[in-house]
Amino acid sequence: MSTGPERVYIARLAGTTVFDPLGDAVGRVRDVVLLVRRSGGAPTAVGLVVEVPGRRRVFMPLTRVTSISPGQVICTGVINLRRFKARQGETLAVAEMFERSVKLKSDKSTAYIEDMAIEPDRTRTWHVSKLFVRRAERRKGVLGFSRRGEALVVDTDQVTGLSTRDKNQGAALVIESFEDHKPADLAAALLEMSPSRSAEIAAALDDERLADVLEEMPEEDQVVLLSTLRSERAADVLEAMDPDDAADLLGDLPEKQAAALLELMEPEDAKHVEQLLGYEDDTAGGLMTTEPVIVGPETSVASCLAMVRKQELPPALASMVFVVRPPLETPTGRYVGLVHLQRLLREPPHEAIGTFVDPAIAPLHPDARLPEVARRMAAYDILALPVVGDDHRLVGAVSIDDVLDHLLPSDWREHIDEDSGPEQEVLHG
Template structure:
C-alpha cells in the first residue's frame, strides 16, 4: 500500500490555473485539473494533468512531471506531445468531479461538500490523500487564509457522476460498509445522479440491495421501482421480507402488481399472496411470515439447535420460540434469553409461558402496538380462529407502525452535518 509522506502536502486549489512549464522554463499552458485513478485499498494516484493550451484542453502524463508546487509546475522534458484530453474509464478529475461537489462522510453517513483536496508525495508520484470539507470563513478573527486540517480521503465516498466510469468506481466504493438504514437515508436525500451511483454499488450485493429497499420510505421506493422492469422489481422483492415485499407490491401501479407477483419465486410468492389479503392497518397487514415453532415435547436443546439453523429467518423473528400442541395449535411461548438460560434437557412444555399474548388478523394496528408496549413484547404471534400461527409481529415493525409518517422529516434532519468552525 502506498504511504503518504507526512510533510510537503499541497492544496489542489493553490495549483489550479497556475502556469505549466517545460524543462527549459517555457510556458506551455495552465493547469486546469489533475487526473487520478481510484484504487481499492489505496489513495487515488495522480496519473495525468489536464492543461489548458489556448482554447483546448490537453493531456500530459504524470510520468513527465518533474516538480509540483503552487509556484512551480514543471515538466521534466523540453518537448511534450500534448494530446487532446479524453477521459478514460475509471479516471476521476479532482477539480471537475470532486472540488465543490457533495461526498458521503462514511463515518457519519452524511452528505458533505469538498472545498479542497490535499495532495501528498508518495513513492510512485503524487496521490490525493485528504479532503477539506469545511467552508472557508473569510470574515473571521483568525488569519485570512486559515484553513481546517484536511481529513483522510478514505473517510469519504465521492459521487463522481460520470456514467462511463461508474462500473470501475463501484468496485472501490465504501457504501456497502454502511448499515442498510443509513444507505436508505442517504438515497432518499440524494439527487438523481447521486442515486444512480449509490444504487450501482448496492446492486453489486443483492442481499444488501433488498435490505436497503426495505428501509426506503414508500415514495422513494416507488420512484426507484418505476424505472425498473417487472423482472428487476421481482428480483428485489424476492429477497425482501415477505411483509415488506407485500407492502412494496401494493405501492406499485395496479397494472404491474400481478405480473410482478407472478415473477416472484416460491415460496415467497405464496407468502406475499397470503399477506395481500389483509388490510395494512391491521395485525394481518403488519405481521411477517417468519417465526420459529416447535412441538411442546421438544427439548430446550432442540430449540436452540433450530435457532442456530434458522439462518433464512430474520433475526427479530427468533427472539421468541413458539411451542405447538399435538394438533398444531399454539401451546406456549419462550423467549430466546430464557431458552439460553434454561436446562437444555428440559422440555419446552416445562419452561414455556402458556399464557401467550396474541393478536387476531383483523385487530387494529393501534391496539396491536399498544398491547406490545403494555406487555414489553419483542414479538407477538397472530393467530387464526382455531389458534394456529399465521405469522408474528416483531418490535421493529410495531415501532414503524407507531411512528408518524412525517417523523423522518423532523428538524434538524438526523443525518445532516453542519460545517464545523
C-alpha cells in the same frame, strides 16, 4: 486560505478524515459533488460528501474547507446535518463519474475514468483539471472492449462524453465501497444519486442484497427502484424480501402490476405475500411477518438456540420462538405459546421446548389495530407478539420494528441522528 496541494486526486481524497481547527475529527470524506455542464467545459467541484458519526452522509461546501493535505481535510463553520441528496444538476464523482466511458480526442478511442483531479483557480473555485483514464482495447477472443489497456492522465478538454450517461458504466466500485456497511447505508447512498445511476447500481446488486436495501428505503423510493427492473428480476427480489415488506411494496404498486409480479413469484413465496395483502395496513395482520421462528413442542432447547442464531434473522424475531402443533408453516396447527430467548439460555439443552412457554403473553388477533398492538407491546415490554386467528392457528408475528415503522412519520429515515435543528455548530474558527 491554505489549501495544501493545489491538485487533489479524488480517489485519494475519499476516506480522508475531516478535522475542525482544534484537531477534533468530524467525519470522513466519501465523495465529491460536481456540477457537470452539458455544454462542455471542466466540471466544477462545489462540495464534499462527508460521513459523520452514525454513518450519516452530509454536504460540506468547499467554501468551508480551509486546508486539504495528505491524510486530512481541515474546515470551519457549521455542518448541515440533513442527509445529503444530490440536487438537480449535481453529480457525485466516485459514485457516478468513476468507470464512465469517454472518447479521447487524440485518436477517437474509448477510455474509462478511474480517477479525477480537482484544483482551484484564481477565485478559489475548484474545477476538475485532470482525468486518470484507462484505454479500452479489443483483445483477440474477447467480445467487446477490455478495460485493461494503457493508463494515462489527460486534461479534461482532451476528452468528450463527460456529461453523457453511460449504459456500460460499471457499478463494482460503488458496491465494493459498501461491502462492510449495513443495507441502510447503501440505501441512503442510492437516494443521493441520480435515478439513472441508482438504477445501474441496483441492477448490479445480487437479489438478496438488493432486497435488504429496498427494505430500508421509503415506500415511494422502493416503487421507483423496483420499477427499473425487468419483471422477472423484480419477482426474484420480492421473493428475497421479508414477506411483510414485499406485501407493503406490492400494495403500493398499481393492481395490475402487482398481480403480474405475484404470478411470476414462486408459489410458496407468493402464498405468504398474498395472505398478508388480505389484511389492512394498520392491523396486526398487515404488520406481521409470516416467517417467525416456529417449532413443535417436542423440539429441543439446543435446536431452538441454533435457529435463533441465524444471521439473517432480525434481532426482534430472534428474541423468542413460537410453539405450535404441526404443521409448522403458517397458518400452523394449534398455537401453544412462546418461549423467550433468555429462558432458553437458562434451560438444559436436551429439554423439550414445550414445557417452557410463557402463559402470560396473550396473542394478537389479525384484526387488532396499530394502537392496540403498540399498547400490548409496551405493556408486555416485548419485542414481538404472536398473531393468532379465530381457529387458534398462528398466522404470523408482529415485531417492534414494524410497529415503529408505521408509528413514525413517513420520512423518519431522513432524520436519523439529527439534533434539534438542521445545523449543528461543531466547527469553529
